[in-house]
Amino acid sequence: MFETVSENRCFGGVQGVYTHDSDACACDMTFGLFLPEEAEDGPVPVLWYLSGLTCTHENAMTKAGAQLWAAEHGIAVVFPDTSPRGEGVANDDAYDLGQGAGFYVNATQQPWAPHFQMWDYVADELPRLLLNNFAIDEERQAITGHSMGGHGALTLAMNLPGRFASVSAFSPIANPTKSDWGRKQLSAYLGDDEAAWQRHDASLLVKNVGFDGPMLIDQGSNDQFLDLLKPEALSAAIAEARQPAAFRMQKGYDHSYFFVASFMEEHIGFHAEALYR
């Protein structure tokens, strides 16, 4: 079913790394899972943390400082990988396409379609594995992410109404249908018919669908990728659609994990409030 790669005691709970043979991605997939001490006594709420371009399951698990606050609130955190991987899996020399850059979509185009089914992996297969094997409460899930993972968090939350109690994002790719972080990948994975792209664009989704729950977005004002992230599209959509949300432009912060770590306390506190309502 799955194999344990490592388990380390961490803030009174356990930070585990596990690997399994994924049906959706047709390859081995690795994920991190932090379980707080409370999971010894029964199912706990879970926060999904989706990572950005070039990341594996490991980056946020070691650098985002999430376990401290997850332990404080008795919440599990799952860190999925960002794409299928391996020798038999298609790839590209660019850092922003192929392995490490799954964009949380189901690819329909070659050579990507056989393995790049990250939407199904994160929306269906990995939740099922977690719920069947760990002390996680299906009825109390929330989702967050950084950059490409912020895009994933927002698009999953809005496309799966009722699944997540709350959604947040750190410097998300906010308007991929209008950005070089998006057009290139959506075209490669989904093809040139832009109709198929619409449900993978957070700014369009806020206007077309919305999210029935609290939403929190943090964006650094000194982010080196502002032109690609397009936060202004998302903040405008929030205002136009009257979407209940907090969009915060954080002075002086850039795109790094130092930014993510700096606001992790508030994001996990935000989700805890929704999860324990």
Place this chain on the structure above:
Amino acid sequence: MFETVSENRCFGGVQGVYTHDSDACACDMTFGLFLPEEAEDGPVPVLWYLSGLTCTHENAMTKAGAQLWAAEHGIAVVFPDTSPRGEGVANDDAYDLGQGAGFYVNATQQPWAPHFQMWDYVADELPRLLLNNFAIDEERQAITGHSMGGHGALTLAMNLPGRFASVSAFSPIANPTKSDWGRKQLSAYLGDDEAAWQRHDASLLVKNVGFDGPMLIDQGSNDQFLDLLKPEALSAAIAEARQPAAFRMQKGYDHSYFFVASFMEEHIGFHAEALYR
């Protein structure tokens, strides 16, 4: 004097990385420095964090979660590298000798002596650079470290009376003169006359010199390196010498940064109490 490699806003302060041409080590040396927001208004106390085998300045800076608590207490944290580095610098194939394994001593033996002067680097050269260029208060310094860096923290603190207000360590190499993590390196760097090793062994120093200030040691009970760390020698020395100290065996924790991060709040709180007395 020194060059800025990077600066990232972090918990309201700045996490910087700087490089300089070191006289002590006769090569370029890189260090990390977190300055809290308070440093904009004047000198702040500083905590030295010495890292373990194989680490650079970067590991603890990204994985130990120190900046959060340093920001909360208005304390700077400096993350020195663990050895000289570069093509012209001697090295060894083993992970525990040469580059990445300076052991915080001044080598007297070949081929190490020309560059491996980490004691002078951490005790003299780097403090001078910091005090001359950053808003750091010379009169309020404390020191901590992990594994080989815990050894460094304890031995520096006890050999430099009056320098550090407090000392702590995470799973330190506690009795290197009796361990394969120690005998090999002290012999290579300092030669076979064990008299020269004595001032680089925390357990011997507690008995022979002691520390005039608070001391805190955390050790994980599931540490995979207990046989090499020899915490029992240090805890016995503390008891025999009546050294004021807290030695804590932490149930279930191993040697990883997940352990370090789990207790960082308490270590920085411990140092803050001494620094603001």
